Amino acid sequence: MSLGAEDIKIYDGTISTELGAQLSSLAKKPIWQYGWRSNVQNDNYFFWHSHFAGGDTSSETDSAAVLSDRQGLQSVSSLWLEIEAMIGSPQKLLRAYANGHTYGTEGYSHTDSNREDNLSSIYFAHDDWQQDWGAELLFYGEGREIIKSVAPLPGRIVIFPGCILHRASSPSRICPTLRVSFVFKSAPK
Template sequence: MEKLAKIEKTIEVVKVDNKEITIINNFLDSDEINAFYEYVSDLSFVKKEKDDEYDEYPIFSVDFIPEEFINDTFIGIKIKEYLQSINMFDQFLLYRSSINMSHYGDVEFPHYDCPIDRKDITVLLYVNNKWDYKWGGETLFYESHDSKAAVLPKPGRLVIFPGNIEHLGGVPTRICKASRFSLALKFAYIK
């Protein structure tokens, strides 16, 4: 069987509220996407993930031990190596690693991953091995309670953004029969 040509990473930076959101397309190759998707599809999810303490509509999620995830999984190691290559890793400490699963009919709310005065970052990896743009599910980023950027959950796409940007993980549209999976790594700024 002939192997497909490797697709190069492309990096796009958008600004919301003068803060950079870095979007890395093709962060994973197709074999990595499929392997991680198969792994995630077999996990046992619990309906507990809330956008804030007042959220009455939790979605399904699964948590990992942060240190083990970043050091012992091929996805964690690849993200760590990338953050090291751009001189970001040593400035942050991973304190939470989880995968969220949402479906049509779920509810998500705009939220922050850290207080406004913090310099923490969030790294999102879209896990699905296929995604049609008609299925929606975009991550929306807000400035002054108005949407300013939308990022489609394309397979293998990595997004790095300050945790103090208000955002929302969009739910799939009615025509989507697939679960929407996203890996969320939350890093506290320590320097």
């Protein structure tokens, strides 16, 4: 089976205003550490990161209960439950975290999984985003051509098979804010 742009799902306006405000507030707290890389073997440069729950890339343990028990992360747990409902089938939450990008901290092309049934779900938690700020989420096909570009609009959710090659492009020089994405990696139960 060949995966393509049609396998990348975008949802706008599905999260309540109250939950969106809670997630935005969390993203403004001192939760960030600098020095994260999507792939430690290949990435030379770093970006901001905050780990919420789950193990490393080889972990198959369901971390949903751990996330729901973490103090101060109830909004992240609520977001996960809403995303799982959007997926439409029971999921094991393998990892939950947030990434932050500023000008010059673009991501590298990578896959999150080698399995077509493992999903990556991204929620953009910043309050505002303007077209000239860039930082699109780019997806690549088999020929390494861009098959889909997704603007990081506030409150947008993107769900896709983690085996699709993708990367976060850098915010532009004129972007005055942190590009915030809450990320959930999951597998079928």
